[in-house]
Amino acid sequence: MPLNSIVPKPDHKSVPMEGLPKMSEINNRAVVAYPGQANSQSVHQLTIYPTTLKFEEVVYKVKQDQKGLCWGGTWTTREKTILNEITGMVCPGEILAMLGPSGSGKTTLLTALGGRLTGKLSGKITYNGQPFSGAMKRRTGFVAQDDILYPHLTVTETLLFTALLRLPKTLTRDEKAQHVQRVITELGLSRCRNSMIGGPLFRGISGGEKKRVSIGQEMLINPSLLLLDEPTSGLDSTTAQRILTTIKRLASGGRTVVTTIHQPSSRLYHMFDKVVLLSEGHPIYYGPASAALEYFSSIGFSTSMTVNPADLLLDLANGIGPDSKNATDQGENMEQEQKLVKEALISAYEKNISTRLKAELCKSDPNNYNYTKDASAKTETKSEQWCTSxxxxxxxxxxxxxxxxxxxxxxxxxxxxxxxxxxxxxxxxxxxxxxxxxxxxxxxxxxxxxxxxxxxxxxxxxxxxxxxxxxxxxxxxxxxxxxxxxxxxxxxxxxxxxxxxxxxxxxxxxxxxxxxxxxxxxxxxxxxxxxxxxxxxxxxxxxxxxxxxxxxxxxxxxxxxxxxxxxxxxxxxxxxxxxxxxxxxxxxxxxxxxxxxxxxxxxxxxxxxxxxxxxxxxxxxxxxxxxxxxxxxxxxxxxxxxxxxxxxxxxxxxxx
Structure with missing residues (x-):
């Protein structure tokens, strides 16, 4: 059985938001089995803790210094809203894609979901009904947009040192090395396993291989929650599809996957289960990826052409309506038109999606789950604070x-x-x-x-x-x-x-x-x-x-x-x-x-x-x-x- 074949993918399409599984069911651990290990008595079984991620009315503001226009004007401070009341939920086995133009807040939201955002953040982000914790941090994989790797290490060395530091101390060095080799095989890195990563001064592996190495570093811990920032950035269409196919397989193993993506092809778009569309920090769509075009058509933004759904969504996020003849025009009239389109989309979101979404999330509130906050949970969190001595x-x-x-x-x-x-x-x-x-x-x-x-x-x-x-x-x-x-x-x-x-x-x-x-x-x-x-x-x-x-x-x-x-x-x-x-x-x-x-x-x-x-x-x-x-x-x-x-x-x- 391959690395990503863990448990059957939950049939979320047949389970409405208000019918989410109970916490006792969510906490059941999914077990990974590897080829040739079924009958082994000394097999280490990595576990997945299926995680349901919820974020409700997330608001993030930053302070900006401005100087007065007059001569000798004083500096004033004002707040700029980066994220404005964004709500959603991702279940195990699903991929949530965050779409939007540059500067719309995609990376900021992803960083907030990964518990890495500091500053004035308000709202509620929960993981199986619990706030972010040290134990959750070590079950979360975060792949940054830029591949941050040591240039003089080989692919195997990079993953091995990561495994030695991130996998639990109950595993021996040989078991960790074997796990690294499985991940290398799973990600298709066998051909370059002994090649150096490379850097600005000398040639190493390709960009797509570097991205897979970055994903492999997070796969090593068998994450319950996998967050990826622009995993296809700078890659050609074929390489991007391979990367996203790998991510899709990881999600099908019971992981919760959230990714930002700038301009996916139609092939990539149809791999997503859910989509959040952002425009200047405001959500203008949340829901199934397959239903996005139908939703926008229902509020008066339909197109007569067959287009890539992602292209249409990004045009709308930029305030450009479908079949607009002035998409490339500049000037005050165009800016005013774009502003009106954005306001219409935000208003439609508040009317058609926001209220219903909040009600559904309220019905699936973790207070209804059958879980208890006991001392054993605290002990587990403390023991998992560090994987190694x-x-x-x-x-x-x-x-x-x-x-x-x-x-x-x-x-x-x-x-x-x-x-x-x-x-x-x-x-x-x-x-x-x-x-x-x-x-x-x-x-x-x-x-x-x-x-x-x-x-x-x-x-x-x-x-x-x-x-x-x-x-x-x-x-x-x-x-x-x-x-x-x-x-x-x-x-x-x-x-x-x-x-x-x-x-x-x-x-x-x-x-x-x-x-x-x-x-x-x-x-x-x-x-x-x-x-x-x-x-x-x-x-x-x-x-x-x-x-x-x-x-x-x-x-x-x-x-x-x-x-x-x-x-x-x-x-x-x-x-x-x-x-x-x-x-x-x-x-x-x-x-x-x-x-x-x-x-x-x-x-x-x-x-x-x-x-x-x-x-x-x-x-x-x-x-x-x-x-x-x-x-x-x-x-x-x-x-x-x-x-x-x-x-x-x-x-x-x-x-x-």
């Missing part, structure tokens, strides 16, 4: 991070960049004699500057680039934010510390610095320490701003200030601004490198035959070589503090 999430995210970023961290260009700089620097400082203390100190400052700023600029891009993925996965309840953050932090260590290690190995010995193994190891540790601190600052800036342009601008200003105040260029900083150097981690790493390389009582040849004390050299004297452990502690506070700021900033991102 914190430690398990950390391990999976750590592995995924290493797999995804291995190409980015060790790409040829980046390796060439670091190695070429190290070799060139080694040649410029080739075997610098001990008497040239200025050049040696300059080399140590170059260490602190290069590995103080290079990791910072790389880290600035981290969270802005991963924001959409983080929001998507956190909204699905895949993991704790803390497990993601620590996995990202520790996952970067082997990738980010390898290149500076190679850099120091090359330039240290070529530059002729102190040829002592202990001194070399301590110098390497100071450089790696500086890398971690600068990376922490980059993560904090990126997480706070979440905008690459703004973050790079702030990073440039910060690095410039740290460079000037680092203790090398300006040795006698005026007292009123001397505090700047104590904010610069470059200052501390430079001081530590000096302290590792020299003691104040060391001597160097300041002129022929004359020895001078290192501690009296102006650059060293201005820095001082005492209290190095204090500098280590201050850098530790910076490392922890910057990362804590980044973590708290990511918490704020979830509220946006």
């Amino acid at each position: 914190w430690w398990y999430q950390f391990k999976v995210l750590f592995q995924r991070g290493l797999r995804e970023r291995r190409y980015e961290s060790f790409n040829r260009l980046r390796i060439f960049q670091v190695l070429s700089v190290s070799v060139l620097g080694g040649l410029l400082w080739w075997h610098t004699p001990t008497s040239h203390i200025e050049d040696r100190i300059a080399l140590l400052f170059f260490f602190s500057v290069f590995w103080g700023f290079y990791p910072l600029y790389n880290a600035v891009f981290t969270f802005p680039q991963e924001r959409r993925m983080l929001v998507k996965e956190r909204a699905s309840g895949m993991y704790h934010l803390s497990s993601y953050f620590l996995a990202r932090t520790f996952g970067d260590l082997p990738l980010e510390l390898a290149l500076p290690t190679a850099f120091v190995f090359i330039i240290y010995w070529m530059g002729g610095l102190k040829a002592d193994p202990i001194t070399f190891i301590l110098s390497l540790l100071v450089v790696l320490y500086s890398v971690l601190v600068s990376q922490s600052l980059g993560l904090a800036i990126g997480a706070l701003l979440m905008d690459i342009k703004q973050a790079t601008t702030i990073a440039s200003v910060t690095t410039l200030v740290f460079l000037i105040a680092g203790g090398y260029y300006v040795q006698q900083i005026p007292p009123f601004i001397v505090w700047l150097k104590y904010l610069s981690y470059s200052y501390y790493s430079y001081k530590l490198l000096l302290g590792v390389q020299y003691n104040e009582d060391d001597y160097y040849e300041c002129s022929k035959g004359v020895l001078c004390r290192v501690g009296d050299f102006p650059s060293v004297k201005s820095m001082g070589l005492n209290h190095l452990w204090v500098d280590v502690a201050i850098m530790a506070l910076m490392l922890v503090g910057y990362r804590l700021v980044a973590y708290l900033a990511l918490h704020r991102v979830q509220l946006r």
Whole structure:
């Protein structure tokens, strides 16, 4: 039996709204059986909790700032209504399509139904008569319009890591991997299972295959409620039909499916069970897809031509009547005519559909269902809050991070960049004699500057680039934010510390610095320490701003200030601004490198035959070589503090 053959599709056509099944019947769990598993004793049986979704008089408003027309006018705030009293219901086995022109509120309504909309939302949205909960969130699949996928992972890796995080911990890794292979087969992805997803800089799988991978990520949890935002956007007609055929099969297995769609072909339109038609946030039709043309004909909007029903519905939502000769005209008369058509459609909806629909939904009120709110239900919700443990999430995210970023961290260009700089620097400082203390100190400052700023600029891009993925996965309840953050932090260590290690190995010995193994190891540790601190600052800036342009601008200003105040260029900083150097981690790493390389009582040849004390050299004297452990502690506070700021900033991102 295929993956989507679960239970027979309920015959909703023979069951009126007022005759909905009782809650005790709805809560019966449908069981998925897989090929070759019928006689297996160790088979894991995934379950579906059939979900009836109801939304009643949903209203959503946003605040908009406007400036007065007069000179020096003040800003005023007004509310704009995005959704205006939208009502409907979807039962298990049905597909509800939301149609409407761009800006009509389709995606906003879908986001509200998925429990992901924040702001001034009013009305009532229930799932089997219950409000949205953590347990319901983990039985809801949400496929965004844009395919948010890691480009360097293969199709199998993408689905496997999703399965490891979203499937319950009662399943073993092998069982989850087997489930991934079934989903790959079900979605027709076998041919590209080992191909990379791809991104803007390199070619991967096709757009239709990416969309199926996105759907597959939600199929893995066997969702009771599947929400899809423009699943056919940007696809050709044949690929779009394949996608919707797959969705139709999923619905026939007892799932409740809601999708937005912009301009479906007639073949796609006839696959829908119900349609909600929106015009500027107002509903102008709700009901069976097959009865839409008949309804509009009954209120005076009939057409003499054979047309795609979706085309006619979208024309009406735009205020263009059927057989209108002025459909492409512009001007005030046309705008007035469109406004009159929209008002007529809204009025007809209120008169013919809205009142009857509210009455039918009232009769099917969940208070009539036979269900009880007991402690066991609360316990179940609490136990289902997370599918896996914190430690398990950390391990999976750590592995995924290493797999995804291995190409980015060790790409040829980046390796060439670091190695070429190290070799060139080694040649410029080739075997610098001990008497040239200025050049040696300059080399140590170059260490602190290069590995103080290079990791910072790389880290600035981290969270802005991963924001959409983080929001998507956190909204699905895949993991704790803390497990993601620590996995990202520790996952970067082997990738980010390898290149500076190679850099120091090359330039240290070529530059002729102190040829002592202990001194070399301590110098390497100071450089790696500086890398971690600068990376922490980059993560904090990126997480706070979440905008690459703004973050790079702030990073440039910060690095410039740290460079000037680092203790090398300006040795006698005026007292009123001397505090700047104590904010610069470059200052501390430079001081530590000096302290590792020299003691104040060391001597160097300041002129022929004359020895001078290192501690009296102006650059060293201005820095001082005492209290190095204090500098280590201050850098530790910076490392922890910057990362804590980044973590708290990511918490704020979830509220946006």
